[in-house]
Amino acid sequence: MLWTEKYSPKNFDEVIGNVKIKDEILNWTEDWLLGKTSQCILLIGPPGIGKTTMAHLAAKEFSEYIELNASDKRSYDILKNTIGESSLSKSLYGDGLKLIILDEVDGIHGNEDRGGTRAINQIVKEGKHPIIMMANDPYSKRLQSLKPKCNTLIMRKVHTNSIVSLLKKICVKEGVEFEEHVIRNLAKRSNGDLRTAINDLEVIARGQEKITSEDLELLSSKDDIVNIFDTVRTVLKSKDPKRVRAAMRVDSEPSFILEIITENIPKEYEKVNEIQSAYEKISQADLYLGRAFNTRIYTYWKYAFELMGLGVALSKAETYKKFSRLTNSSIFPKLSKSRGNRNLEDKVAEKMGHKLHASKKVVKEQFPYMKIMFENDETAHELATYFDLADDEVKLFRSRKIKVKKSKKKPAKSSKSTTSSKKLSGESKVETSKKVDVESKVSSKKKSHSKNKTEDKTVKKSSKDTKNEKESENNSKDSQMSLFNFNK
Amino acid sequence: MNRDLDKNYIRQQLINNATQYENGDSMNAPWVEKYRPQTLDEVVGQEHTILRLKRYVKEGNMPNLMFTGPAGVGKTTTSIALAKEMLGEYWRQNFLELNASDARGIDTVRNDIKSFCRLKAVGSPFRIIFLDEVDNMTKDAQHALRREMEMYTKTSSFILSCNYSSKIIDPIQSRCAIFRFVPVKGHQIIKRLEYIAQTEGLKIDIAAIESIVYFAEGDMRRAVNILQASSSAGEEVTEESVDEVVSKAKPKDVKKIVNKALDGDFIGARELLRDVMVVQGTSGEDMVTQIYQEVSKMALDGSLNEDIYINLVESIGETDYRIREGSNPRIQLEALLTKFLINSKAD
Known part of the structure; x- marks a missing residue:
């Protein structure tokens, strides 16, 4: 029998650490047994601290339990069938309550376990069964929808001292002599992971009479899956290449790791040259990510990892002895907030790109100009018609609605009415302005232009009155201008 | 089976083309589209390139072409104009425009291009495939494209356009006659803007035009956009209104x-x-x-x-x-x- 099994707690009293959570689970179990339905429990915490143990201890109280973990396929159908059926078929013994244990819910695979998260959500929502779920990564996307529906309990790492005392107990029972510092070392390197600590102890102590510091050499530092924030903390806090490299063995997208490290650089580092140097490494890491993506040569990733990990770690002159709160990158909330708008932009850009013979990117570069063009009611209407934009799509360019119905009718039918006066005067100007242009080119002396401009402005100001006046004044303006030019 | 698929595909293509190149409502079009040159002669700038392309038209044959150059200098315009002159009356049926940065996957190359190339040109000597922004295609897709270019040399010619030819794999570059498009010269932009202003009955002084040219940096598309945006503010385009548009269009903050x-x-x-x-x-x-x-x-x-x-x-x-x-x-x-x-x- 493995020591981890042999010395696993047989009842709640033997469980080490996380006292509050222990009580919560006990109360919860009692509630169910008394016939009260209660929210399901989601236990989150690093591996090896007793999540599964607690769930199994709770299971002892129930007459039966089903457990599904990552080794089982957990697609929508399978979950629905297994759990759905188990709830229908009442147990032969006892009160018929079955506990459902879902281990590693953050590990539900997107493809293989299609719909798994959805099924769990449904079952949890129904709330008919006592369910305990376990997960490691509190930031997992799959948990986001689940968390609010459950009683989420965050389990902490087991304190080193507690581990030490447990290891000592085991040694005594196994009759192994030990040196204090060896046990302490074992406890420390386990990093709060009880299971690892016991396993490590078994490796060096089983069948031995005595363990010494030499035995520790046998143990290689473990390749466990690290939480992303542990990674970032190590990168920013440590200067030890070994530790940093080990910490970088985290199971996340490189661009995501890069983002979180980047976010926290200025929160930990204080000296300007450190921030600069760290950011330089980040910049280079991003270059390699880009090259890997463009060329599909993903071996470039190793440089990116080394640069964003060790590169950033070595950018500091000395390690800081302070506590800094690590945070998630501010771009994620920004991204989700602007998602609707970006989708709209994409949709519109695609529509317009078809007519403009351009890619979405090129079209989007023209958006600022479009916004200005859309300020004018008439142009807005024309463009909206041309691109066949719906009302909600027009909103991308202007907040006010286009007075479509009005401007639609007026210029179409009565060409002499008020709205089209602009057009009219425009047309009447065609010839004169042509002249002006030609003349101005011929006489291309800057003086004449500047004078012209001032003249125009004064006229323009006065022409803002009534629309009828406007037309006549426009004409007079033209005549004035041409006169002016003739004078030159 | 396949034939039906092809038929449907072609029908779809025809519909697409009809909407894409339809000039019926070009009155309402933004000026960049309304004043897009329709023939090689109309194209602004790029004299040397145009000269050689016209020679191809005269010969009635062309190699695979690659147009490289910055944005807004006439790569797409030239391609469409060339296709029109090369393919004649039925150019729409024999011209496929694919925007590589939107549909840049290997699937596009394998499906769309293949089914287009497989069919013989009707009404035209051959077919032309225009692939925009090839530098945004993945290397995998580029390699797939290279095979297509080899396989269909008899029925089709390719025009590829890109901003940076360095991002195109060598085998493709070596299969193309490469034309470098340069930023449009100031006096050429001035001429075009004056023409547009005249046709639109716009009042604009030379200082305003010069200001537009300065901000456009040889990018005709931007120049025309600035002009139209400036004109939508009022009857008259001045240096100040151009400045206002340019600063409004800039990223804020x-x-x-x-x-x-x-x-x-x-x-x-x-x-x-x-x-x-x-x-x-x-x-x-x-x-x-x-x-x-x-x-x-x-x-x-x-x-x-x-x-x-x-x-x-x-x-x-x-x-x-x-x-x-x-x-x-x-x-x-x-x-x-x-x-x-x-x-x-x-x-």
Whole structure:
């Protein structure tokens, strides 16, 4: 029998650490047994601290339990069938309550376990069964929808001292002599992971009479899956290449790791040259990510990892002895907030790109100009018609609605009415302005232009009155201008 | 089975073309589209290229072509005009335009292009496939494309366009006659803008036009957009109204970002940068250009020390380059902001 099994707690009293959570689970179990339905429990915490143990201890109280973990396929159908059926078929013994244990819910695979998260959500929502779920990564996307529906309990790492005392107990029972510092070392390197600590102890102590510091050499530092924030903390806090490299063995997208490290650089580092140097490494890491993506040569990733990990770690002159709160990158909330708008932009850009013979990117570069063009009611209407934009799509360019119905009718039918006066005067100007242009080119002396401009402005100001006046004044303006030019 | 598929495909293609090239409502079109040159003769600038392309038209045959050059200098326009003149009356049926940056996967190459190439041209000597922004295609797709180019040489010719020919794999480059498009010259843009202004009955003075040309930097599309945006504000386009449009169209808050960073508030500057890029959706290229302009302005009016300025230019230039190579422009720009920090302490 493995020591981890042999010395696993047989009842709640033997469980080490996380006292509050222990009580919560006990109360919860009692509630169910008394016939009260209660929210399901989601236990989150690093591996090896007793999540599964607690769930199994709770299971002892129930007459039966089903457990599904990552080794089982957990697609929508399978979950629905297994759990759905188990709830229908009442147990032969006892009160018929079955506990459902879902281990590693953050590990539900997107493809293989299609719909798994959805099924769990449904079952949890129904709330008919006592369910305990376990997960490691509190930031997992799959948990986001689940968390609010459950009683989420965050389990902490087991304190080193507690581990030490447990290891000592085991040694005594196994009759192994030990040196204090060896046990302490074992406890420390386990990093709060009880299971690892016991396993490590078994490796060096089983069948031995005595363990010494030499035995520790046998143990290689473990390749466990690290939480992303542990990674970032190590990168920013440590200067030890070994530790940093080990910490970088985290199971996340490189661009995501890069983002979180980047976010926290200025929160930990204080000296300007450190921030600069760290950011330089980040910049280079991003270059390699880009090259890997463009060329599909993903071996470039190793440089990116080394640069964003060790590169950033070595950018500091000395390690800081302070506590800094690590945070998630501010771009994620920004991204989700602007998602609707970006989708709209994409949709519109695609529509317009078809007519403009351009890619979405090129079209989007023209958006600022479009916004200005859309300020004018008439142009807005024309463009909206041309691109066949719906009302909600027009909103991308202007907040006010286009007075479509009005401007639609007026210029179409009565060409002499008020709205089209602009057009009219425009047309009447065609010839004169042509002249002006030609003349101005011929006489291309800057003086004449500047004078012209001032003249125009004064006229323009006065022409803002009534629309009828406007037309006549426009004409007079033209005549004035041409006169002016003739004078030159 | 296959034939039916093809038939449907072609029908779809015809419908697409009909809507894409229809000139019926071009009165309402934005000017960039309304005044897009329709023939090779009309194309502004690129004289040498046009001359050679016309020779192809005369011969009635053309090799695979690659047009490379910056944005807004006439690559797409030239391609469509060339296709029209090359393919004659039935050009629409024998011309396929695919925008590579939108549909850039290997599937596009395998399906769309293949089913188009497989059929013989009807009414035209051959078919033309125009692939825009090929530099945005993955290398895998480019390799697939290379095979297609070899297989269908008899029935089809390719026109590929890109901003940077360095991002195109060599085998494709060697299969194409490469034409380099250059920024449109100032006097040519002036001429075109004057023509548009005349036709639209727009009052504009030469100073305003010159100002547009200055901001357009050889990009005809931008020039025409500025002109139309300026004209929509009022009857008359002046230097001031052009300035207003250009500053309105700029990404907002760049000055604030630069100043915050120079004051040593890195996190504040970074947060603002993220707002501008993520929420407002400004592209990395636009941001870096804007930062450069902002910094140059500060150097000009003396609020930034010359030595600091030149160091910043070095960093900005490097960032501009890295944005194109890297995977996340925002990260590169955040890194650039750190360069503003030390300079603030140095003075």
